Amino acid sequence: MNTVIRRFPMRLDVRRGTVDMTHGSGGHATAQLIEALFVRHLDNEILRQANDQAAFDVSAGRMVMSTDSHVVSPLFFPGGDIGALAVHGTINDVAMSGAHPRYLSAAFILEEGFPLADLERIVASMAQAASKAGVPVVTGDTKVVERGKGDGVFITTTAVGVVPDGVKISGNRAQPGDVILVSGTVGDHGVAIMSSRENLAFETCIESDSAALHELVAAMVAAAPDIHCLRDPTRGGLATTLNELAQQSGVGMLLQEDAIPVRSEVAAACELLGLDVLYVANEGKLVCICAPGDALCLLQVMRAHPLGRQAAIIGEVVADVQGFVQMETAFGGRRIVDWLVGEQLPRIC
Amino acid sequence: MKYVDEFRQHHLAQKLAAAIGREVDSAREYRLMEFCGGHTHAIFRYGVQDLMPCNVEFVHGPGCPVCVLPIGRIDNAIHLVKQHDVILCTYGDMLRVPGSGRQSLLKVKAAGGDVRMVYSTLDALRIARDNPGRQVVFFAIGFETTTPPTAVAIRQAQAEGLTNFTVFCNHVLTPAAMRSILESPAVPGMAPVSIDGFLGPAHVSAIIGSRPYEFVPAEFRRPVVIAGFEPLDVMQSALMLIRQLNEGRCEVENEYTRVVNRRGNVKAQALVAEVFELCHAFEWRGLGLVAHSALRIKDAFGVWDAERRFSIAGVSAPDSKGCECPSVLRGARKPAECRLFGTVCTPENPMGACMVSSEGACAAYWSYGRLRQPPVAIKVEAVR
Numbered sequence: 069m070n071t072v073i074r075r076f077p078m079r080l081d082v083r084r085g086t087v088d089m090t091h092g093s094g095g096h097a098t099a100q101l102i103e104a105l106f107v108r109h110l111d112n113e114i115l116r117q118a119n120d121q122a123a124f125d126v127s128a129g130r131m132v133m134s135t136d137s138h139v140v141s142p143l144f145f146p147g148g149d150i151g152a153l154a155v156h157g158t159i160n161d162v163a164m165s166g167a168h169p170r171y172l173s174a175a176f177i178l179e180e181g182f183p184l185a186d187l188e189r190i191v192a193s194m195a196q197a198a199s200k201a202g203v204p205v206v207t208g209d210t211k212v213v214e215r216g217k218g219d220g221v222f223i224t225t226t227a228v229g230v231v232p233d234g235v236k237i238s239g240n241r242a243q244p245g246d247v248i249l250v251s252g253t254v255g256d257h258g259v260a261i262m263s264s265r266e267n268l269a270f271e272t273c274i275e276s277d278s279a280a281l282h283e284l285v286a287a288m289v290a291a292a293p294d295i296h297c298l299r300d301p302t303r304g305g306l307a308t309t310l311n312e313l314a315q316q317s318g319v320g321m322l323l324q325e326d327a328i329p330v331r332s333e334v335a336a337a338c339e340l341l342g343l344d345v346l347y348v349a350n351e352g353k354l355v356c357i358c359a360p361g362d363a364l365c366l367l368q369v370m371r372a373h374p375l376g377r378q379a380a381i382i383g384e385v386v387a388d389v390q391g392f393v394q395m396e397t398a399f400g401g402r403r404i405v406d407w408l409v410g411e412q413l414p415r416i417c
Numbered sequence: 418m419k420y421v422d423e424f425r426q427h428h429l430a431q432k433l434a435a436a437i438g439r440e441v442d443s444a445r446e447y448r449l450m451e452f453c454g455g456h457t458h459a460i461f462r463y464g465v466q467d468l469m470p471c472n473v474e475f476v477h478g479p480g481c482p483v484c485v486l487p488i489g490r491i492d493n494a495i496h497l498v499k500q501h502d503v504i505l506c507t508y509g510d511m512l513r514v515p516g517s518g519r520q521s522l523l524k525v526k527a528a529g530g531d532v533r534m535v536y537s538t539l540d541a542l543r544i545a546r547d548n549p550g551r552q553v554v555f556f557a558i559g560f561e562t563t564t565p566p567t568a569v570a571i572r573q574a575q576a577e578g579l580t581n582f583t584v585f586c587n588h589v590l591t592p593a594a595m596r597s598i599l600e601s602p603a604v605p606g607m608a609p610v611s612i613d614g615f616l617g618p619a620h621v622s623a624i625i626g627s628r629p630y631e632f633v634p635a636e637f638r639r640p641v642v643i644a645g646f647e648p649l650d651v652m653q654s655a656l657m658l659i660r661q662l663n664e665g666r667c668e669v670e671n672e673y674t675r676v677v678n679r680r681g682n683v684k685a686q687a688l689v690a691e692v693f694e695l696c697h698a699f700e701w702r703g704l705g706l707v708a709h710s711a712l713r714i715k716d717a718f719g720v721w722d723a724e725r726r727f728s729i730a731g732v733s734a735p736d737s738k739g740c741e742c743p744s745v746l747r748g749a750r751k752p753a754e755c756r757l758f759g760t761v762c763t764p765e766n767p768m769g770a771c772m773v774s775s776e777g778a779c780a781a782y783w784s785y786g787r788l789r790q791p792p793v794a795i796k797v798e799a800v801r
Contacts, residue, residue, distance in 0.1 A: 326427075336418050344462075399648050400430045401464015403785040409764035 080104040085184040092178070092212025105188055106208060109195040110174075114206040122206035124171060127230055134161035135226040143190065143220055145264045147257075147275025148351070151193035154223040156280045156351060157302065159201055163282035164298040164354065166237040166289045167229030172198060174225050175209040179218030190221060201280040203227065229282075234293050241296035242317035246385040247363035249356040251284065251370055252277070252378040254306050255334040258348035263337065274333050279352030284373045288356065291369040297357035300350070304408045307346035309355055310393045311407045320388025323405065326398040327382045347408045357385060420675075424647030425463065433652040434468040440659050447473045449658055450598075450748050451616040452591065454481030454776025455646040461785035463648035473655065476612055476748035477778035479594055479703055480621075482559045482587075483510045484746060484770040484777045487700045488734040490587055491516035494556050497585065498522070498530040501727055504548060506541035507556035508563075509534045510774045515767055517734045538570035545574070545582035554723045558587045562620040564712065565685040568692040571714065571721045583723035586714050589699060591621050592629040593710035598747055599637045601704070612748060614658040616644040616651065619673050624689075626681025627671050634667040645673040692718055700733060702770055703746030737762075742769035745778050752779040759783065 080100055090097035107115055114122045138154040148156075155172065162169045174194065178187065198205050205225075260276040281300065288295060297317070301309035306328070314321050330345050338345045352375060358366055363381060370376030383395075393405040441447065451457055457477045460466055466475060479485050495516050498505045505522065512523040512534060526532040531551075535541050538555060545553035557567040567584060574582045595615065617630055622643045630641045640661040644654030654672040661667060671677055692715060699711030714722040723729065736742060740762070741755035752758050752771065762768035764780050771777035775784065 332418060339418060339421060397462070397464045398427055399425050399463040399465070399468075400427045400434075401467040401648075403462060403464050406784045409784075 076100045076104070080184065082184045082188050087178045087180055087182040087184065087187065087212055089180055089212055089214070092210060098210065101210065105184070105191055106210070109188070109191045110198065110205045110208075111195075112204040112206065114171075114204065115208075120207075122171065122173070124206065129233060130231040131228055132162050132165045132167045132231055133226065133228045134158055135224060136161055137222060137224040139219065139222050140261065141219060142261075142264055143186065145276055146260045146272075148278035149190055149193050150221060150223055151190035152197040153276075153278050153351060154225045155194050155197035155201065155203070155205075156278050158225040158227040159203055159280045159282055160300045160351075160354070162227045162229040163280075163285045164237070164300055165229070165231055166235035166285060166295065166298065167231040167282075168286065169201070169203045169227050169229040169282050172203050172205045172225055172227045173207045174205050174223060176211070177218055177222040177224075178210065178212050179220050180212055180215040182220050187221065190223075194223075197280065201282065203280075203282075232289060232293075235289055235295075237295050237298050239297050239299065239313050239316040242313055242319050242321075242357045242385045243296070244319055244385055244387040245360055246296055246357050247360050247381055248310070248321060248323070248383040248385065249358070249363065249367060249370065250301075250306065250328065250380060250382050251281070251354045251356070251376040252352075253329045253331045253334065254301065254350055254353060255330060255338065255345040255348035257351040258305065259334045259337045261349070262341065272333055272337060274331065274337070277350055277352035279375055281352065281354050281375060284370065284375045285354070287369050287373055288366055292358060292362040292366050294362065295356060295358050295366070298354055300354050302351060303349050305345070305347040305349055306355065307344070307393065307405045308408045310405065311391075313355070313357065314388075314391040314393050317385075318389065318391060320386045320391060321383055321393040322386050323383035323393065323395040325395050327380055329378045329380050346405060421647070424645065424649045426649065429649055430468055430652060433649065433656060437473065437652065437656050437659060438470055440656060440663065441470045441473060442663060443470075443472065445472065447659055447662065448476050448611055448613050449473065449616060449655055450476040450478045450612045450614070451644070451651065452478040452480040452595065453616075453618050453621070453646070454484070454774065455619060456480070456616055456644060456651055457778055457781050458776050459646050459648050459651050461781040465648050465651055468652065469655065473659065477745070477781075478615075478748055479598065479701070479746040480560070480591065480618060481771070481774050481776040481778075482563075482589065483514055483774040484742070485589065485594070485701045485703060486514065486558060486587055486770065487702045488516055488736065489700065489732040491521070492732055492734055493729050494522060494585060495520055495525050495530075497554055497723065497727060497729070498525050498532060501552065502531070503552040503554045503727075504531045504533060504544060505554050505556055506533050506535045506544055508536075508558065510776075511556060511558060513767065514770055514773045515737075538566045542570055542573055542579065542582060545579050546577075549581060551581060552726075553582050554727075555582070555584045556587070557584045560589060560591050560618070560621045561624045561689075564588045564689050564693065565624065565682075568688045571692050571718050572688075574721050575718065580720070583721050583726050584714060585723040585729070586693070586712060588693065588712045589701065590710050590712070591618050591625075592632070593707050594701065594704060595630065595633060597701070597704045597707045597710070599633070599639065601747055612639065613662055614640040614642070616654045616658065617641045617669070619644060619646045619650070619676070622673065622677040622681065624682050624685050626679050627669050627677055628679050628681070630669050634669060638667050640667045641669045643669070643671045643673050643677050645676065691715075701746075702736065703743040737768040740769040742771045742779075745769075745771050752782040755779070
């Protein structure tokens with residue numbers, strides 16, 4: 069007779085099972101979900117302690133912290149999924165201060181009926197992304213909402229990081245004469261997502277650029293510690309990010325359209341849909357603003373890194389109290405590159 | 418990008434700009450109305466105006482279907498969602514257009530109304546098939562370009578016996594609008610319109626051909642050049658118009674020969690004629706009631722007509738007080754001359770329709786070229 073009492077007599081049926089309200093009750097089912105799915109994939113020493121909080125030692129110096137909620141439809145898209153995105157996005161937010169990201173937390177809101185197989189795929193992808201980035205998920209939370217009150221899964225991640233001494237990257241430091249760089253082609257993520265939406269399926273080989281940028285940032289900071297601004301142009305795209313920085317720093321910007329790297333497939337998709345690529349989201353790109361003397365050195369460092377191969381100098385910071393971002397068009401005219409208004413909606417004609 | 422990059426080349430733009438510079442008579446002004454929102458968009462997005470001599474002015478026309486739709490029709494659509502609980506399918510641009518009482522389809526959607534953005538009439542048909550227990554209305558809007566796909570949808574619904582699908586038809590006609598603008602200097606209370614020539618519709622003309630505009634030179638002595646939507650198309654067409662004006666010629670010319678011919682797409686025209694008929698008159702924002710300027714669904718296809726099925730009453734709602742959209746749409750005023758422009762009326766908070774669509778003259782002015790002191794330009798040597 070088997071005398072070992074198993075903690076969970078019924079195994080979690082990850083292959084065919086679905087999330088139900090008991091998984092969010094805080095009871096046995098929650099514990100089983102955490103153990104059999106979350107801890108199993110995200111496993112690390114701190115998470116294994118199974119406390120309600122993560123305890124870790126911090127080094128002396130300046131710390132940064134950032135949080136980001138991730139809602140994306142569809143959950144799985146060419147080049148990534150919501151799990152990897154939730155890791156990359158928050159690591160990048162911390163990295164844009166020049167910091168080394170150290171730890172992540174993750175909170176899941178699951179919709180009743182969501183397939184456990186999909187959840188496992190997402191968590192495994194998170195684990196892989198976190199492991200590759202060297203930033204473990206050390207604490208987390210799970211809640212379940214009734215069917216119809218969520219969209220499968222929402223993930224909120226928070227990251228903390230440590231800023232090296234002497235690094236003072238901030239959105240308010242752009243000054244006239246500074247040079248604007250971007251780490252690669254823009255619009256890849258947004259177009260990859262759109263291409264996989266149910267009502268807009270079109271065939272493309274474009275993949276999301278979702279990636280953790282902290283190692284690229286570390287190389288840049290090592291080469292030029294006095295970088296003025298760094299930001300990842302996610303929602304709202306390059307145009308919105310540059311407008312934010314212009315506003316924060318009280319300066320204008322002048323871009324050169326033909327210097328901005330865009331994949332031809334992305335340009336074609338935007339053309340077809342009537343969208344402006346400057347407003348399309350990125351998840352693995354950064355914008356850097358630096359003194360003119362640092363620009364060429366940074367460009368070389370970026371291009372030497374796998375995530376910055378197509379980096380380019382795209383424009384210059386100019387004096388403009390109104391904070392306009394303008395662009396010399398490849399055609400030879402000039403236009404304002406304004407804030408995004410609402411959502412980009414396809415044009416009729 | 419083939420067929421696109423060729424029409425955006427800097428060195429060709431410079432050559433055309435030089436040719437226009439040589440052609441213009443500095444002793445006179447040239448006021449050229451670009452009819453379509455697509456032209457307006459190209460002019461602002463590529464900075465075409467910067468390349469033109471200062472005595473050549475683009476006057477923005479009424480060719481944005483979202484902009485010219487009167488508030489009453491938006492109210493009708495909102496009513497359909499709220500009172501009849503239909504699934505309303507429409508193109509993206511329509512969602513933000515303000516109706517009466519600052520309502521919009523986007524707001525109705527946020528309040529729980531079932532409004533869905535579609536990219537094609539086929540999406541609307543699919544939604545109808547997937548929801549047999551619900552009434553699905555396609556909010557059809559657009560000039561002659563988008564009319565054939567709506568005709569296809571109605572015929573498809575007939576073929577499938579899809580009885581829960583209807584079309585709320587708002588398809589309008591460009592030649593009638595052009596006639597209305599040319600006749601409108603006589604409209605009392607309206608600023609006079611002075612236009613020397615037209616950059617004629619591009620995609621619309623692919624369907625109807627260039628022939629329907631021949632009344633413009635014949636009756637009104639104004640030249641028309643059918644112009645594509647790429648910036649080089651716009652510049653080349655401006656040059657052709659300026660040449661006609663300088664030479665005293667007055668005819669319909671076609672710059673957009675890679676797409677448009679005189680007869681248009683006869684097959685599409687036949688399809689439209691099968692399903693639609695001319696409406697006695699239709700209200701346009703900015704132009705008022707314009708005779709024979711829109712299409713309605715024929716009796717034979719009445720089952721798929723939302724106006725019949727839901728007994729939609731014609732309502733005429735006033736535009737926002739102080740809004741100059743009517744004058745802007747007729748090219749009589751510039752957006753910046755409206756006192757609401759940039760004060761209470763911005764793309765985030767549009768009061769008039771011209772601020773809603775990115776093709777609308779006000780939104781294009783605001784987004785791409787609103788009044789500003791140019792910053793001190795410092796040339797960047799792009800490292801490629």
